[in-house]
Amino acid sequence: MSTQELTQTSAPAKDARNEPALLPPVDVVEDSTGITLYADLPGVPKDRLNVRVDGDTLLIEAEIVLAMPQGMQASHAEVQRTQYRRAFTLSRELDPGKVAADLNHGVLRLRIPKAEHAQPRRIEVQVG
Amino acid sequence: MYSSLFPRDLFAEVERLQREMQQAFDPVSPSIRGFARGYPALNVGSTPSSVEVYAFAPGIDPAKVEVRLERGVLTIEGEREPAARSTDGKTTLHVNERFAGRFSRVLSLPDDIDPGAVNATYRDGVLRISVPRRESAQPRRIEVQ
Numbered sequence: 470m471s472t473q474e475l476t477q478t479s480a481p482a483k484d485a486r487n488e489p490a491l492l493p494p495v496d497v498v499e500d501s502t503g504i505t506l507y508a509d510l511p512g513v514p515k516d517r518l519n520v521r522v523d524g525d526t527l528l529i530e531a532e533i534v535l536a537m538p539q540g541m542q543a544s545h546a547e548v549q550r551t552q553y554r555r556a557f558t559l560s561r562e563l564d565p566g567k568v569a570a571d572l573n574h575g576v577l578r579l580r581i582p583k584a585e586h587a588q589p590r591r592i593e594v595q596v597g
Numbered sequence: 598m599y600s601s602l603f604p605r606d607l608f609a610e611v612e613r614l615q616r617e618m619q620q621a622f623d624p625v626s627p628s629i630r631g632f633a634r635g636y637p638a639l640n641v642g643s644t645p646s647s648v649e650v651y652a653f654a655p656g657i658d659p660a661k662v663e664v665r666l667e668r669g670v671l672t673i674e675g676e677r678e679p680a681a682r683s684t685d686g687k688t689t690l691h692v693n694e695r696f697a698g699r700f701s702r703v704l705s706l707p708d709d710i711d712p713g714a715v716n717a718t719y720r721d722g723v724l725r726i727s728v729p730r731r732e733s734a735q736p737r738r739i740e741v742q
Contacts, residue, residue: 544643
């Protein structure tokens with residue numbers, strides 16, 4: 470739009486963990502080599518996404534940034550917060566060191582591979 | 598009277614209070630098409646010169662979204678594909694919360710909008726529709742001679 474436009478974000482919270490946040494809906498798909506997690510995070514630019522693994526906890530935190538014209542007043546709001554947060558507990562066969570994240574059109578795709586030793590192995594049955 | 602037989606029905610009273618609180622904190626009144634929790638979620642804002650609609654529609658192909666404005670009614674329609682799955686049948690879907698399928702949301706806009714100059718952009722999964730208000734409807738300062 471015009472030059473008046475500015476990017477608004479809420480002031481960073483002192484302790485983000487205590488702030489109420491939106492719970493993003495997710496899909497979790499498992500195949501033989503790992504788990505793929507999709508999370509809906511509309512309004513989140515790449516630099517406001519924070520995915521981290523702490524011990525066996527996978528934590529997704531993100532912040533919505535919307536371009537809003539100056540002086541806009543909300544008249545109807547179904548999304549009433551600007552933070553997303555969701556945590557998952559990883560099971561032991563997953564390799565937290567190899568999590569790959571990709572954010573596209575507001576959808577986060579996380580690929581968490583299974584550790585080498587947990588990969589399925591086909592055991593040949595010998596006929597004696 | 599029933600109420601005098603049970604003058605202190607505390608549970609009912611607490612429940613009623615809870616309902617009232619919920620309504621007070623949730624300014625979104627239930628819509629006839631569901632409790633305003635559809636896909637995409639909508640935020641609407643207004644300025645003196647425009648009405649801004651933000652549709653939280655992650656993971657869609659912007660070319661396949663249809664945005665229509667007809668007699669002051671804005672319609673957002675499209676389809677969202679389910680998460681990619683390999684076809685070998687060896688995958689397990691553990692959690693399935695994300696919306697998939699056709700969607701349609703309808704919103705009626707104020708009377709003073711200019712339907713000829715609507716602007717829609719898609720960024721980071723948010724579809725923003727900016728509808729300007731008519732010049733004549735915008736507040737104007739009148740000089741006193």
